[in-house]
Amino acid sequence: MVDxxxxxxxxxxxxxxxxxxxTTVEGLAGWWTDDTSGSAEKDGVLEFRFPLGxxxxxxxxxxxxxxxxxxxVGGPDEWVGTTIDWQLRQDGDYTIxxxxxxxxxxxxxxxxxxxxxxxxxxxSLKSLVETGVGAPAPRDVHVGFPD
Amino acid sequence: MVDxxxxxxxxxxxxxxxxxxxTTVEGLAGWWTDDTSGSAEKDGVLEFRFPLGxxxxxxxxxxxxxxxxxxxVGGPDEWVGTTIDWQLRQDGDYTIxxxxxxxxxxxxxxxxxxxxxxxxxxxSLKSLVETGVGAPAPRDVHVGFPD
Numbered sequence: 001m002v003d004x005x006x007x008x009x010x011x012x013x014x015x016x017x018x019x020x021x022x023t024t025v026e027g028l029a030g031w032w033t034d035d036t037s038g039s040a041e042k043d044g045v046l047e048f049r050f051p052l053g054x055x056x057x058x059x060x061x062x063x064x065x066x067x068x069x070x071x072x073v074g075g076p077d078e079w080v081g082t083t084i085d086w087q088l089r090q091d092g093d094y095t096i097x098x099x100x101x102x103x104x105x106x107x108x109x110x111x112x113x114x115x116x117x118x119x120x121x122x123x124s125l126k127s128l129v130e131t132g133v134g135a136p137a138p139r140d141v142h143v144g145f146p147d
Numbered sequence: 148m149v150d151x152x153x154x155x156x157x158x159x160x161x162x163x164x165x166x167x168x169x170t171t172v173e174g175l176a177g178w179w180t181d182d183t184s185g186s187a188e189k190d191g192v193l194e195f196r197f198p199l200g201x202x203x204x205x206x207x208x209x210x211x212x213x214x215x216x217x218x219x220v221g222g223p224d225e226w227v228g229t230t231i232d233w234q235l236r237q238d239g240d241y242t243i244x245x246x247x248x249x250x251x252x253x254x255x256x257x258x259x260x261x262x263x264x265x266x267x268x269x270x271s272l273k274s275l276v277e278t279g280v281g282a283p284a285p286r287d288v289h290v291g292f293p294d
Contacts, residue, residue, distance in 0.1 A: 003254065005258055005259040005262050006262050007259035007260040007263055008263055008290050011292075093292075094291070100259075112154035112245055115154075115266070116266045119153075119262070123263075123267070143154075143155050143156070143270065144154055144243065145156035145238065
C-alpha cells in the first residue's frame with residue numbers, strides 16, 4: 001500500500017472556511033470541480049465530475065474544523081476503495097491542512113499524476129479560502145498530458 | 148519506507164531541454180533555486196541553497212534524455228540518505244517526467260510539505276522549459292507555513 005501525502009497552510013483566522021470548503025457542495029465546487037453534486041452529509045455520497053471522468057465519494061467522517069474522510073465508491077479502478085483523509089488544525093494565522101490519499105495498491109504512473117494534480121487542487125483550495133477564487137475543473141491547472 | 152511520487156508532462160519536442168534543466172547548474176537554477184552550485188557531473192555533488200536551508204546531492208546516475216538520480220548527502224535529517232529519481236520519456240509533443248523522492252523513513256508532516264512543494268517545483272521546471280521562465284527560490288510558490 002502506498003499513499004499520496006500533501007500539506008498546505010491556508011491563511012485564515014480559523015479552520016471554519018476550509019472545513020466548509022470540504023463539507024458543502026458549494027465549497028467543493030469552488031476548488032475541485034464545478035460539476036459537484038450529491039450529499040455532503042455524513043454517510044452521503046458526493047459526485048465529482050470532470051471532463052475526463054469522475055469520482056463518487058462516501059463521506060465516512062466529519063468532525064467540525066478537525067477532520068473529514070471520504071471513501072471512494074465510484075471512479076477509476078485504481079481509486080475505488082481508497083480513502084481521502086483531511087486533517088485540519090490552526091497554527092497562528094494559518095489553517096494547516098494535512099491531506100492523505102491512502103490505500104493505493106501499486107505506485108502506478110497514474111498515481112504519480114494524481115499526486116501532482118492533488119497538489120494543484122490543494123493550491124486551488126488555499127486560493128479559494130484566501131482570495132475567494134479557486135481553480136476548479138474545467139479551469140484547473142494542467143500538469144501534464146492528458147489531464 | 149514511503150515515497151513522494153509526481154508526474155508532469157512538459158510540452159517540448161524532445162527530452163533534451165528537460166534533461167539539460169536537470170543536469171546543468173544553470174538549468175537547475177532556472178527552476179529550483181537561484182543559489183545552485185557545485186558539480187553537475189556524475190559522481191559530483193550539487194549544492195542547493197534556499198532561504199530556510201539547503202540540500203547537497205550526489206549525482207549517482209545520468210543517462211542522457213532518460214534518467215537522472217541523486218542521493219541526498221547533506222540537508223535535513225529526514226532527507227539524508229534518500230534518493231531523488233527522474234525518469235524521462237517522449238510521448239508525442241510532451242516529455243513525460245516521472246519523479247520519485249524515495250526512502251523516507253516515516254510519513255512525517257515534513258514529508259507531506261515536501262510532497263506539495265515538489266509539485267510546485269515540477270510545475271516550475273515545466274514552465275521553464277515551455278516558456279523560458281521558471282519560479283525558483285526565492286521566487287517560488289508558497290504552499291504553506293513556513294516555506
